Amino acid sequence: MQRSRSEDSTDSERQGQDADGLRLGVTGFRYADLYDPVRLGDLLEAFENELQQADTELFAAYAAYRQTRGAGLSPPQLSELLVRLAPHVGGFVACLFGVEAARAAQMKRVADEMDTIFGFRDGVVAAARKQYGAVDVDGWDLPRLQKQLKLLRQILAPESSTDSDPEFVTAHVGGTLHRLCQAFGATDEDADAAPRDREMTLLRDRLSAHPEGGTLFSAALE
Numbered sequence: 260m261q262r263s264r265s266e267d268s269t270d271s272e273r274q275g276q277d278a279d280g281l282r283l284g285v286t287g288f289r290y291a292d293l294y295d296p297v298r299l300g301d302l303l304e305a306f307e308n309e310l311q312q313a314d315t316e317l318f319a320a321y322a323a324y325r326q327t328r329g330a331g332l333s334p335p336q337l338s339e340l341l342v343r344l345a346p347h348v349g350g351f352v353a354c355l356f357g358v359e360a361a362r363a364a365q366m367k368r369v370a371d372e373m374d375t376i377f378g379f380r381d382g383v384v385a386a387a388r389k390q391y392g393a394v395d396v397d398g399w400d401l402p403r404l405q406k407q408l409k410l411l412r413q414i415l416a417p418e419s420s421t422d423s424d425p426e427f428v429t430a431h432v433g434g435t436l437h438r439l440c441q442a443f444g445a446t447d448e449d450a451d452a453a454p455r456d457r458e459m460t461l462l463r464d465r466l467s468a469h470p471e472g473g474t475l476f477s478a479a480l481e
Contacts, residue, residue, distance in 0.1 A: 284354040306351050310344075317343055372427065379430035382437045407475050408432070414465045 281290040285305055292298035311318040320340055329337055353362040408429065415432045439459050466472035467480055 282357070284357050284359075285351075288355075302355075306348070309351060310347050313347065317347075375434055376427065376430050379434045379437075383433040403475065406471070410466075410469060410471060410475055411436070414462065414469070 283290060283292075285302065288298065288302060288305075292302065307318070307321075310321065321344060324332065324337075324340060332340070349362065350359075353359045411432045412428050415435050416428050439455055439462065441455070463480060466476050473480060
């Protein structure tokens with residue numbers, strides 16, 4: 260991403276970025292400018308110019324907020340404005356310090372985790388509550404179920420460590436199994452059918468190859 264504060268940025272300013280040993284991602288600014296109130300005002304102007312170009316409606320709402328300091332905005336309206344501004348602020352700061360790749364990776368990780376957790380909640384927990392909510396589980400073999408879950412974690416989430424959030428790993432395992440179960444209802448025209456079939460076959464093969472797999476999942480592997 261290439262940014263420019265103004266057309267009159269001088270070569271000496273750009274060279275100053277190298278002299279500091281740390282280069283900022285916004286053209287025309289040096290690291291030392293972060294300690295200069297006047298230059299911080301210029302940096303804010305650079306952000307506002309970019310925001311205006313990216314989203315004129317949001318910029319107008321932001322400008323009104325700055326002018327009135329939020330007077331007349333209800334708490335929900337103020338929260339909505341801040342939420343809408345946050346990605347623009349985050350992107351600008353990431354570019355400023357050259358951490359855009361790290362930010363993108365972090366955003367993807369968070370999005371994947373949210374998809375996993377909410378997918379597990381909506382696709383597995385809700386269905387289990389509906390089907391087993393009134394079932395007496397006192398007769399269930401809980402130690403066996405715990406061993407089965409542990410083995411599925413090892414096979415479906417081998418990258419997880421002992422420090423991983425066990426609830427998240429469980430959500431990942433449950434969500435994966437729920438997705439694979441949908442393959443049974445897939446047709447040949449379903450674009451996802453073949454990949455799911457291959458993934459299901461791989462899971463069966465790994466369970467069969469595990470010393471305890473055949474015992475713990477004997478019914479499923481028949």
